[in-house]
Amino acid sequence: MGGTMDGTKQQRRRGNTRQRIQDVALELFAEQGYEKTSLREISERLEVTKAALYYHFKTKEEILVSIFEDLVRPIEDLIEWGRRQPHTLETKQEIIRRYSEALAGAAPLFRFMQENQATVRELRIGSMFKDRMMGLRYILVDPDADLVDQVRSISALFTLHAGMIFLHDVEGDPEDKRKAVLEVATDLVTRAHHQGAGDS
Amino acid sequence: MGGTMDGTKQQRRRGNTRQRIQDVALELFAEQGYEKTSLREISERLEVTKAALYYHFKTKEEILVSIFEDLVRPIEDLIEWGRRQPHTLETKQEIIRRYSEALAGAAPLFRFMQENQATVRELRIGSMFKDRMMGLRYILVDPDADLVDQVRSISALFTLHAGMIFLHDVEGDPEDKRKAVLEVATDLVTRAHHQGAGDS
Amino acid sequence: MGGTMDGTKQQRRRGNTRQRIQDVALELFAEQGYEKTSLREISERLEVTKAALYYHFKTKEEILVSIFEDLVRPIEDLIEWGRRQPHTLETKQEIIRRYSEALAGAAPLFRFMQENQATVRELRIGSMFKDRMMGLRYILVDPDADLVDQVRSISALFTLHAGMIFLHDVEGDPEDKRKAVLEVATDLVTRAHHQGAGDS
Amino acid sequence: MGGTMDGTKQQRRRGNTRQRIQDVALELFAEQGYEKTSLREISERLEVTKAALYYHFKTKEEILVSIFEDLVRPIEDLIEWGRRQPHTLETKQEIIRRYSEALAGAAPLFRFMQENQATVRELRIGSMFKDRMMGLRYILVDPDADLVDQVRSISALFTLHAGMIFLHDVEGDPEDKRKAVLEVATDLVTRAHHQGAGDS
DNA sequence: CATGAATGAGCTTTCATTCAT
DNA sequence: CATGAATGAAAGCTCATTCAT
Numbered sequence: 001m002g003g004t005m006d007g008t009k010q011q012r013r014r015g016n017t018r019q020r021i022q023d024v025a026l027e028l029f030a031e032q033g034y035e036k037t038s039l040r041e042i043s044e045r046l047e048v049t050k051a052a053l054y055y056h057f058k059t060k061e062e063i064l065v066s067i068f069e070d071l072v073r074p075i076e077d078l079i080e081w082g083r084r085q086p087h088t089l090e091t092k093q094e095i096i097r098r099y100s101e102a103l104a105g106a107a108p109l110f111r112f113m114q115e116n117q118a119t120v121r122e123l124r125i126g127s128m129f130k131d132r133m134m135g136l137r138y139i140l141v142d143p144d145a146d147l148v149d150q151v152r153s154i155s156a157l158f159t160l161h162a163g164m165i166f167l168h169d170v171e172g173d174p175e176d177k178r179k180a181v182l183e184v185a186t187d188l189v190t191r192a193h194h195q196g197a198g199d200s
Numbered sequence: 201m202g203g204t205m206d207g208t209k210q211q212r213r214r215g216n217t218r219q220r221i222q223d224v225a226l227e228l229f230a231e232q233g234y235e236k237t238s239l240r241e242i243s244e245r246l247e248v249t250k251a252a253l254y255y256h257f258k259t260k261e262e263i264l265v266s267i268f269e270d271l272v273r274p275i276e277d278l279i280e281w282g283r284r285q286p287h288t289l290e291t292k293q294e295i296i297r298r299y300s301e302a303l304a305g306a307a308p309l310f311r312f313m314q315e316n317q318a319t320v321r322e323l324r325i326g327s328m329f330k331d332r333m334m335g336l337r338y339i340l341v342d343p344d345a346d347l348v349d350q351v352r353s354i355s356a357l358f359t360l361h362a363g364m365i366f367l368h369d370v371e372g373d374p375e376d377k378r379k380a381v382l383e384v385a386t387d388l389v390t391r392a393h394h395q396g397a398g399d400s
Numbered sequence: 401m402g403g404t405m406d407g408t409k410q411q412r413r414r415g416n417t418r419q420r421i422q423d424v425a426l427e428l429f430a431e432q433g434y435e436k437t438s439l440r441e442i443s444e445r446l447e448v449t450k451a452a453l454y455y456h457f458k459t460k461e462e463i464l465v466s467i468f469e470d471l472v473r474p475i476e477d478l479i480e481w482g483r484r485q486p487h488t489l490e491t492k493q494e495i496i497r498r499y500s501e502a503l504a505g506a507a508p509l510f511r512f513m514q515e516n517q518a519t520v521r522e523l524r525i526g527s528m529f530k531d532r533m534m535g536l537r538y539i540l541v542d543p544d545a546d547l548v549d550q551v552r553s554i555s556a557l558f559t560l561h562a563g564m565i566f567l568h569d570v571e572g573d574p575e576d577k578r579k580a581v582l583e584v585a586t587d588l589v590t591r592a593h594h595q596g597a598g599d600s
Numbered sequence: 601m602g603g604t605m606d607g608t609k610q611q612r613r614r615g616n617t618r619q620r621i622q623d624v625a626l627e628l629f630a631e632q633g634y635e636k637t638s639l640r641e642i643s644e645r646l647e648v649t650k651a652a653l654y655y656h657f658k659t660k661e662e663i664l665v666s667i668f669e670d671l672v673r674p675i676e677d678l679i680e681w682g683r684r685q686p687h688t689l690e691t692k693q694e695i696i697r698r699y700s701e702a703l704a705g706a707a708p709l710f711r712f713m714q715e716n717q718a719t720v721r722e723l724r725i726g727s728m729f730k731d732r733m734m735g736l737r738y739i740l741v742d743p744d745a746d747l748v749d750q751v752r753s754i755s756a757l758f759t760l761h762a763g764m765i766f767l768h769d770v771e772g773d774p775e776d777k778r779k780a781v782l783e784v785a786t787d788l789v790t791r792a793h794h795q796g797a798g799d800s
Numbered sequence: 801c802a803t804g805a806a807t808g809a810g811c812t813t814t815c816a817t818t819c820a821t
Numbered sequence: 822c823a824t825g826a827a828t829g830a831a832a833g834c835t836c837a838t839t840c841a842t
Contacts, residue, residue: 017826033318035235038811049828051814056826060812117315118233147372147380151363155384158362159355166354172347180347184355184388217801238836249803250837256801260837417805433718435635438832449807451835456805460833517715518633547772547780554766555759555784562758563751572747580747584755584788617822638815649824651818656822660816803842811835818828 018056020046022070025063030112034064034119061123068125071106072132078102079135089193092140092153096189099136100160100182111165133157140189152192156185218256220246222270225263230308234264234319261323268325271306272332278302279335289393292340292353296389299336300360300382307364314361333357340389352392356385418456420446422470425463430508434464434519461523468525471506472532478502479535489593492540492553496589499536500560500582507564514561533557540589552592556585618656620646622670625663630712634664634719661723668725671706672732678702679735689793692740692753696789699736700760700782707764714761733757740789752792756785 024045028037039060043050057063078098085091103110113120113129120126141153163181170177224245228237239260243250257263278298285291303310313320313329320326341353363381370377424445428437439460443450457463478498485491503510513520513529520526541553563581570577624645628637639660643650657663678698685691703710713720713729720726741753763781770777 015825030318032322033235035233036319036322039813040811048826050812051829052827054813055828112318115317115321116319118230118312118319119236119316121315122232122236147376148383150370151359151367151377151380151384154366155355155359155362155381155388158358158366159351162355162358162362163351166358167351170350176347177351180351183348184351188355188384188388215801239838240836251804251839252802254838255803415804430718432722433635435633436719436722439834440832448805450833451808452806454834455807512718515717515721516719518630518712519636519716519718521715522632522636547776548783550770551759551763551767551777551780551784555755555762555788558758558762558766559751559755562755562762566754566758567751570750576747577751580751583748584751588755588784588788615822639817640815650816651825652823654817655824805840807837807839809836812833814832815830816828819826821824 017046017048017052021053021056021063022067026067026108026112029064029116030108034112034116034123065124065128067109068128071109072128074102074105075099075132079132079139082139083135085139087139087142089190092189092193093186095136095139096156096160096185097182099157100178100185103160103164104178107164110161114161114165142193145192149192152188156188156192159185159188217246217248217252221253221256221263222267226267226308226312229264229316230312234312234316234323265324265328267309268328271309272328274302274305275299275332279332279339282339283335285339287339287342289390292389292393293386295336295339296356296360296385297382299357300378300385303360303364304378310361311365314365340392342393345392349392352388356388356392359385359388417446417448417452421453421456421463422467426467426508426512429464429516430512434512434516434523465524467509468528471509472528474502474505475499475532479532479539482539483535485539487539487542489590492589492593493586495536495539496556496560496585497582499557500578500585503560503564504578510561511565514565542593545592549592552588556588556592559585559588617646617648617652621653621656621663622667626667626708626712629664629716630708634712634716634723665724665728667709668728671709672728674702674705675699675732679732679739682739683735685739687739687742689790692789692793693786695736695739696756696760696785697782699757700778700785703760703764704778710761711765714765742793745792749792752788756788756792759785759788 021042025037025042028041028045031037039050039053042063043053046052053063057066078095082091082095085094113125120129136157137154140157141150143150145153159181163177163185167177167181221242225237225242228241228245231237239250239253242263243253246252253263257266278295282291282295285294313325320329336357337354340356341350343350345353359381363377363385367377367381421442425437425442428441428445431437439450439453442463443453446452453463457466478495482491482495485494513525520529536557537554540557541550543550545553559581563577563585567577567581621642625637625642628641628645631637639650639653642663643653646652653663657666678695682691682695685694713725720729736757737754740756741750743750745753759781763777763785767777767781
């Protein structure tokens, strides 16, 4: 890219190979799916040998896990934070807002997770991800609310997830779209809360 | 289905092999994903040889396509119907209601589609499915509505899709859950319409 | 096609491929060891693809197991027979005699077993073989005999095994050598028995 | 051994790394076989890198050769001694006795040699070992004796080798077992000699 | 209506080895 | 005295697919 590129070709690739593997892998995983992306493909694009990948990661799955662990940290922090707050409407709205941001920050990973659920389910990150979702659910969904409101809360989460993907082919500025999605999600969570609250 | 059901169990599997292949394939595709399901696995479970599958279908993909075509017909009909109606709120609500039913009637296929998007995208059914979605979108989403309401409509569709999957691990009668999901979706589409209408 | 043997090259290789795989595999296993013999090597020598091997056998190990099972049957029968006899000297001598014949009949396999013990130990046939050995031991070795005589009996077995291999590079007619080895083994088992008997 | 034993445990592993590599390698080779033991495994167990092994040895094979050379010296000395003695019965008995001791002193190596013959044959130590065996044979076996007696002598050697391994699963004090094996071997060599002698 | 036998391409993974630092 | 990073070769194995019978 611009600026301080080393003039010495790509010969001495410093210590960044591990990172480069993760970047390329995520790109390809998101584009083609996990199974259809071979290590050959990744290594060719990096101009290293397949064996080099194995110097940095023990298995193909480990590449994915490492990406996941790195990118999912903000969400873990968010859940941790949410867990310690009172489950008020304000907390929920804040969670939704911050979750929307977190998703935007790791869009390719979440697109991958969304589009490869069947695969991911069998992988180690499957349960990791499920745990995170359960964490959010625990905060957002009031187990005593009626079923419709529970669905509303879950739908808020899903709207955020799907929004990232299914608005790809809608015209408009990405940030505007994200805001629109966020508003719908916030609305859903708000309605879920009010009606639940008004009931008791 | 109709007519001459054989009393001899599945012993003499007359002409139903094609159907049985589709059933088993869909089951496995939904359970494990498309790539991870091999023709060997399918044929073993049916106690026929792999070559037998090729007597009935030209390729692995064709098995999937045939399942898709069979199960997606009701939705095609629905879209066809919707296209000829005025795009009133009532039409939209009716579409949502009938779509919810159609989804319930072909749950495993849609679960599969949802969980294997990355794979499906590269397959022939990818574009077929996308076309259907676009059809629904054309009916439900008013291109002049503001972005938030567009998202609301799309979110309604998504809520239906996701509902099938993510309510798996919520307690409660499946039909109740479907109704709850339907209500939220209807609500979303209604709000999208009203606000859009009130604007103009 | 025509007549008995086909004159048409090796094109149509009837139904004997499975057998041919076993033959070539045993030859190479015995010559180079199990680990150093690759499936590529086997398939190349047979002028088929590696995948063809996998049509006939599920794994590399299974090739070996199948060879073992076929060739070890006579020894199993022998043990079965021995088990039902009284443990007299005559029985023991007969066992030794017939075991010597059995070994000669499956020489490459036993050479392989002898020379690849470390490998075989981790494989499925390891325990199979050990069981056979224990069976013979149970018949030949009197647990009340003194240690030296126990060693003599075991040494008789070993002499038979080793004879096959270490006489390779001694001049002389193979059948003569086998006879000589048999005589030493018989002698050992006889001395073990007598001295044990004279004790009581 | 003598002199500067370090009191600091194995913390500062001074100059003993070479030795430690040999120890661990022999342990693993004997346990799992040569091919199945990877340099990665050895280096991990030593908590050094694979590259460190290459600082001390040029190849994997060289590690084995170095172990062999160190441990086989007593046997070389024994053969050297035997070669200069008259080939009397007493010499032979003495050879057997001292060989038994030498084997006990390098048990893991010989267990390895015994259990990895197929591998060892292709390696440099294969011919080294064969040469030693030939040396012993030259001393113990009278080429003019009849075949049976030749077998007896060779069987004596084999009894010593195999005894170490196949008595593993017999109860009893190791030293007692060694003595018993030695007695049988001595007996074999004695009978070989007498009968041969009595003949002429 | 189906099978038996086989293929070609590709996969993930492991290994011994090298070399600049 | 040793490591970090990488390679080239090969291994065992699986897959969708083909075709004569």
